[in-house]
Amino acid sequence: MGGDARRTGADALRKGEVSERGFQTRAFQGRTRVRGLIDSAATTAAVGATVLVVTPLVAIFIYLVYKGASSLNLDFFTKIPKPPGELGGGMANAMWGSAILLAVASAIGVPIGIAAGIYLAEFGRGTRLANAIRFTADVLNGVPSIVMGVAAYALIVKPKIGFLPFTGHFSAFSGGVALGIMMIPTVCRTTEEMLLMVPHAVREAALGLGVPNWRSVISITVRTASPGIITGCMLAFARVAGETAPLIFTAFGNSFWSSSLNRPIAALPLQIYLYALSPYDDWRRLAWAGSLVLIVLIMLAVSLVRYVTSRGTLKGTS
Amino acid sequence: MGVGIEVTNLNAWYGSNHTLQDINLNIPANHATALIGPSGCGKSTFVRCLNRMHETNPIARVTGTVKIGDLDIYADAHPVQIRRRVGMVFQRPNPFPTMSIYDNVAAGLKLNGYSNRRSLDEIVERSLKESALWDEVKDDLRKKSGASLSGGQQQRLCIARALAVDPEVLLMDEPASALDPVSTSKIEDLIFQLKSQYTIVIVTHNMQQAARVAEKTGFFLNGRMVEFDSTHKIFTNPSDKRTEDYITGRFG
Numbered sequence: 325m326g327g328d329a330r331r332t333g334a335d336a337l338r339k340g341e342v343s344e345r346g347f348q349t350r351a352f353q354g355r356t357r358v359r360g361l362i363d364s365a366a367t368t369a370a371v372g373a374t375v376l377v378v379t380p381l382v383a384i385f386i387y388l389v390y391k392g393a394s395s396l397n398l399d400f401f402t403k404i405p406k407p408p409g410e411l412g413g414g415m416a417n418a419m420w421g422s423a424i425l426l427a428v429a430s431a432i433g434v435p436i437g438i439a440a441g442i443y444l445a446e447f448g449r450g451t452r453l454a455n456a457i458r459f460t461a462d463v464l465n466g467v468p469s470i471v472m473g474v475a476a477y478a479l480i481v482k483p484k485i486g487f488l489p490f491t492g493h494f495s496a497f498s499g500g501v502a503l504g505i506m507m508i509p510t511v512c513r514t515t516e517e518m519l520l521m522v523p524h525a526v527r528e529a530a531l532g533l534g535v536p537n538w539r540s541v542i543s544i545t546v547r548t549a550s551p552g553i554i555t556g557c558m559l560a561f562a563r564v565a566g567e568t569a570p571l572i573f574t575a576f577g578n579s580f581w582s583s584s585l586n587r588p589i590a591a592l593p594l595q596i597y598l599y600a601l602s603p604y605d606d607w608r609r610l611a612w613a614g615s616l617v618l619i620v621l622i623m624l625a626v627s628l629v630r631y632v633t634s635r636g637t638l639k640g641t642s
Numbered sequence: 643m644g645v646g647i648e649v650t651n652l653n654a655w656y657g658s659n660h661t662l663q664d665i666n667l668n669i670p671a672n673h674a675t676a677l678i679g680p681s682g683c684g685k686s687t688f689v690r691c692l693n694r695m696h697e698t699n700p701i702a703r704v705t706g707t708v709k710i711g712d713l714d715i716y717a718d719a720h721p722v723q724i725r726r727r728v729g730m731v732f733q734r735p736n737p738f739p740t741m742s743i744y745d746n747v748a749a750g751l752k753l754n755g756y757s758n759r760r761s762l763d764e765i766v767e768r769s770l771k772e773s774a775l776w777d778e779v780k781d782d783l784r785k786k787s788g789a790s791l792s793g794g795q796q797q798r799l800c801i802a803r804a805l806a807v808d809p810e811v812l813l814m815d816e817p818a819s820a821l822d823p824v825s826t827s828k829i830e831d832l833i834f835q836l837k838s839q840y841t842i843v844i845v846t847h848n849m850q851q852a853a854r855v856a857e858k859t860g861f862f863l864n865g866r867m868v869e870f871d872s873t874h875k876i877f878t879n880p881s882d883k884r885t886e887d888y889i890t891g892r893f894g
Binding site for chain 2: 523525526528529530531532533534535536539540543544547548550
């Protein structure tokens with residue numbers, strides 16, 4: 325193409341067709357204009373796609389504020405639900421219940437998921453066990469959440485397992501387990517991906533200093549990948565925070581205050597589900613308010629974790 | 643103080659690829675020794691055999707003996723032990739990206755469980771001075787990440803990191819090939835100063851560099867060591883025709 329352009333350039337020069345700048349023949353200018361058009365078309369398409377992705381999110385949020393904000397008051401955050409027929413009441417116990425459920429879920433899902441991800445990326449690379457675990461995690465990721473609830477019901481809610489506490493009946497613990505298991509595949513696979521992105525040179529640097537391999541994995545590789553691993557954990561957290569189906573068979577819901585892992589517990593999604601399907605206008609308004617609060621709380625939790633974990637970051641860290 | 647290295651009948655493989663064949667070589671203590679040769683001739687593999695980094699690749703294999711001082715590294719020692727005595731600087735600067743400058747230098751000691759704060763401070767300062775980086779970074783030791791430095795500074799940081807664990811031998815695998823001429827000359831000055839205290843083995847593609855920094859030079863070709871002699875002799879009056887062809891630029 326370069327040779328072509330030069331020939332055209334020489335021809336153009338002979339015919340006196342060149343513009344002020346010698347190499348800018350008509351052909352060259354034409355190609356430049358086409359490139360400019362393609363460039364702006366591609367940019368427009370990219371911006372359009374971004375708008376398309378963001379619009380539903382913004383629309384949902386605006387609609388939630390419109391429907392729910394008016395029902396938000398101090399009672400909503402401090403009171404428990406009123407019996408049917410009485411106006412007012414709040415979802416304080418459901419928020420507290422969700423916090424407990426998510427704490428149990430994270431306590432189960434995050435360590436197991438990270439440990440499994442470390443094994444897949446660092447120690448089991450290429451082994452049959454690692455391939456089996458990776459396949460299982462991917463399948464687990466696709467299991468519908470209602471199935472996870474039924475499974476938890478069949479495994480630890482219905483049967484009393486020996487002396488194991490919290491089993492044999494509906495409980496906050498069983499709800500946490502169901503959610504925690506749902507977190508494992510996301511945490512595990514993002515941890516693996518993030519660890520694999522740590523450059524080989526960084527691992528070699530640690531080994532070259534006489535650091536044992538296990539120590540290098542924990543203190544260097546995992547630390548280097550930690551921002552990505554934390555993002556994976558937050559994704560998993562945000563996903564299960566809004567789950568309703570697995571809780572129906574496990575945490576069951578509760579209209580009163582409870583902090584016990586051993587008893588049924590309320591949860592925001594469960595409460596929203598219950599209220600949204602109710603025949604009372606007041607309850608349906610509370611359901612909208614609950615949805616708004618659920619979204620805001622998830623956003624707050626994610627931003628808080630991001631803030632806390634980014635505080636120690638140094639200038640110029642890549 | 644540096645120690646000498648005695649290599650006897652060293653052979654190395656990557657899978658079925660016989661990358662090093664019957665290498666015999668004595669590297670003198672407290673001198674710089676340069677290894678030259680065209681790409682793929684085995685010189686990097688050779689230095690990686692000197693601290694048992696070669697075997698971190700699962701398909702790699704080594705036979706023969708390497709004695710560092712009195713220690714037969716393939717018979718009597720664990721690789722982790724050896725790498726504390728034999729420091730390594732890699733081709734591309736590879737500071738730990740999430741660590742501060744201070745932590746990068748202290749990493750080798752800290753990760754091996756050494757935690758005396760006062761002497762860590764001293765060791766970090768001494769290592770950074772030895773690698774001629776102290777004056778440029780002393781004000782933001784803990785504030786800046788190792789990755790925020792320029793390429794040449796990063797490489798000197800990596801040298802400081804290697805020196806902090808007090809090795810006897812320093813292996814350098816093309817330490818200046820990713821750097822600009824100014825940084826390169828800083829690294830070369832550094833090698834000049836360091837060789838009174840450490841035994842230095844430097845792999846280089848740059849023949850002028852070998853001539854400038856090293857007393858001894860070895861020429862590698864196709865996995866064999868063709869010639870090993872004083873740098874002066876190799877560059878002015880090599881005994882092997884192939885060495886002469888290479889240094890006069892007839893191939894490679």
